[in-house]
Amino acid sequence: KLSAIPYLDIANLHGRFISTLTFYDAGAWRMWIPAGDQLAEIKAWPAESFYFAAAPESPTDICFHFLDFIAQRASFYELKKPILGLRDDVFNLSASLGKISHLHATKEIIGPGVSRMVATEIEYLFSVCRSIFDLLQEIAGALWQTIKLHDSSVNKKPLKETFSKMVLFQGRASTEKELIERFGLPRPLAAYYVRNAEFFMTLREFRDNVIHRGSQVQTIFSSERGFLIRHSLKPFSDMAIWSDEEKQPNDLVPLFPALCIAVHKTLSACDDFSSTIEQIIQFPPQIVPNMRFFMRGYFNEIFFGALHDANSRLTNHSTGPEQEAARSG
Structure with a gap:
């Protein structure tokens, strides 16, 4: 049929x-x-x-790239659940960014409680970004089980079930050498985990602080052009993405670009994963x-614009490998 x-x-x-x-x-x-x-x-x-x-x-x-590659070449039935979850999470990210834009457009109707609504949405967005890494890891683990290495001397072991357990070793981020020794990974795949460990740890720390340790998202301020946050507070203090024209008195900077960067880096990590496994595993046509x-x-119009803005900021403000990744993205 x-x-x-x-x-x-x-x-x-x-x-x-x-x-x-x-x-x-x-x-x-x-x-x-x-x-x-x-x-x-x-x-x-x-x-x-x-x-x-x-x-x-x-x-x-x-x-x-990662959704196209999976749909075209890696949509195996045993991966269906994490694949569908991954796609749904991408839609959820677009909806979350759309919701924050809508909250600003209707802030006069909502009233003073709009800051609390934005704060809860930030928590949700970071949680979704965090969960995407674990869905990728679930896919990676299932694919890894099917691989037969040419070098029989390599001690191939099952991968960990979560991204955090893969990249953390003895309380710190693993090195390429440690990942190769622990799991028998090809060097390009080990390098993928090392490249994305720092950003993942930022997501994990933010999510865990908010959900597990009673931390609070910082106060959200409102302006005519958008919501504002204090640049000095984590995790936003590590971001050098705002122009001088965007910076406001009292150390305030626009919130939306920071969220766009978090989403962009999450999806870039997904593209990095698919590009890496495409090089080391032979898939069907x-x-x-x-x-x-x-x-x-x-919410594609907002989503598309948000990713484009994030890519421009990373290209203009970053240096080294991340800058090259943003340009190629």
């Missing part, structure tokens, strides 16, 4: 599930749905969904040749 869909390479599924039966081709939407024991093509278009296309239908529809996997959601 799938052979009726002209875009699929069903001869090379190799135990993988098809992520969507929605396609955009030649300026038109094509969508199939199950109807009894058949597949029926219907006239419809997505509001919040993923779709395959050679080019996006809208300029704000986004193709992330694309399920939908000559197309890519695009995200289309209710």
Whole structure:
């Protein structure tokens, strides 16, 4: 029945599930749905969904390398739960940024309690970013179990179930050498964990402080142009992303760019993961040749703008490897 869909390479599924039966081709939407024991093509278009296309239908529809790679080459059934969770979390990040924008637009209606609402949203956003790392780790662990190393002398061990347990060793971040010795990892994969450990620890510390240790998110201030935070308080004090024109009296800086940076770095870590495993593991061919996997959601315009702004700030203010990653992103 799938052979009726002209875009699929069903001869090379190799135990993988098809992520969507929605396609955009030649300026038109094509969508199939199950109807009894058949597949029926219907006239419809997505509001919040993923779709395959050679080019996006809208300029704000986004193709992330990690979501495209997983949908096209790594959508194995045993990974379905973390894959779907990962996609849902990306939508949740876009909604969270959209919610903060909406709270500012309606702050006069909400009244003084708007700062508390923004504070709870910050906690949620950092929690989602933190959970994305563990979903990636779940995918990495399942893929690692299927790998057979050419070098039989390497002592290959199961990976830890969470990202924190992977990168932490004896109370500190692991080195490449330690990761290779502990798990038999190829050097590129060990380097991936080392590259992303520092940012992950920032997320983990912030989330744990808020949720487990009774800490409070700092006071949120409001201005005509957006919400403001004190630059001197963690985790925002480590960010050098604001221009002199954005800095306000009393050490206040705009909140939204800081949240955009956190989201951008989280998703960049996901792209780093997919690019790394693509180099070291041989995967089956694309399920939908000559197309890519695009995200289309209710808050894509805000999400697209937020990621673009974050990328520009990282490029302008960062140095070294992170700057190069931002430019290539």
